Amino acid sequence: MNTTSAPPRPDTTGSDYARLSRRVAAAGLLDRRPGYYAARIGVLLAVAIAAGVAFWSLGDSWAQLWVAALLAVVWAQMGLVAHDIAHRQVFRSARTSAIAGMLAGNLGIGMSYGWWSDKHTRHHTNPNHSELDPDVAPDLLVWSTDQARSARGPARLVGRWQAFLFFPLLTLEGMNLHVASVRALFRPNLRHRWVEAALLLVNFAAYVTALLIVLSPVRALVFAAVHQGLLGLYLGCTFAPNHKGMPEPTEEHRRDFLRRQVLTSRNVRGGRVLDAALGGLNHQIEHHLFPNMPAPNLRRARPIVRAYCAEAGVAYYETGLIRSYAQALRHLHEAGAPLRRGSK
Structure with missing residues (x-):
């Protein structure tokens, strides 16, 4: 009688996450995409140069506000490229990534790459955790009823009606990134x-100098307000649908990487246009499971991850873009309820 047991199949060994990782790696989805990023960065640089030429050509004109809007899109997209660089999606080397990240972040859009990278890493480690995720730390907004009950200062006032103030407040996010970068x-x-x-100094000096040379003081202020306001709104609308309103991880799920990432994240359905607009972050579940996966591969990973979650009995949640914003706003309104009751 043969008592020798066959070795276990590779797909049945290890943790849930390890088994999923093998499937994703076997599909080649963790391979880098240098051609994609070369084209993406090249298009951004071309549009930025065209916007610069238009800026100098238009002179002191209110038509410059269209240039401000275009540059807001370019800067937001550069921020998304810096995000991918920070996750080693673009370059394998840490040194090369740091150099490219500072060029895109600090020099390109006036955002400290080191500060943001550290903050974003802590978010990925503990997504949606009210004490450990800096993205849901109480500031002007409160993200839970417990935070609302302990809110002080401006947060007590803003938190009462934060769902209605959320999108207007996003217009300040561009300036907030600059201020936080300087403080860092x-x-x-x-x-x-x-x-x-x-x-950062070169970015700020070039920005202010260009505005004051080409535009009158009033138009320069309006240009900056439109540019920075739309930049903050774009970036906020990119990141807001991904976790806001999703559950906080339980202690059990925090010990399970797959569940910690999937259960706290929300995917946003859409086509390739939405992928381009949001930098692939609408595939938030796949991004959190595989942060170093190049953005164009996230869409291809989705059916693999979704099927595996069904096998493992892990809830995989996705919805449309408008509904994702509605869910985030509903969560904000519910979180601020203790402040509204206290104001009566």
Whole structure:
């Protein structure tokens, strides 16, 4: 009698996440896409140069507000490229990624790459955790009824009607990124902070100088307000649908990487136009499971991940873009309820 047991099949060994990872890797979806990123960055640079030429050609005209809107889109897309660089989707080397990230972030759009990368890494480690995820830390907005009950200062006032104020407040997010970036320069633990400071200074100086040379003071202020306001709105609308209103991870799920990432994330259905507009982050579940997966591969990974979650009994949630915003706003309104009751 043969008592030798056959070795287990590779697809049946390891954790749930390990088995899914093998399927995704076997499909080649973790391979880098240098041609895609070369084309994407090339298009962005071409549009940025065209916007610069239009800016100088139009002179002191209110038509410049169209240029401000176009540059808001370009800067937001550059921010999404910096996001992909930070996740090592573009370059394998940490040093090359850091250089490219500072060029795109600090020099390109005036955002500290080191500060944002650290903040975003903490978000990925503990998504939607009210104490550990910086993206749901109480500030002007509160993300849970517990945060509402302990809110102080402006958060007590804003939090009452934050669902109605959410989109208007997003117009301040562009300026908030700049302010937070400058504040980060005073942290001694920020790596390359002198390089980051120099690149931020070049960005700010070039921006202000260009506005004051070409535009009157009033038009310069309006241009900056439109540009920075639309930049913040674009970036906020890109990241808002992904986790807001999704459950906070339980202690059990925090020990299970697959469930911690899937159950706290929301996918947004849409075609390739939406993929381009949101930088692929509408496939948020796949992105959180495989942060180093190139953005164009996320759509291809979706059916694999969705089928595997069905096999493993893990809820996989996706919805449309408008409904995702509605769910996020509903969650904000419910989170602020204790403040409204306290105001009566």
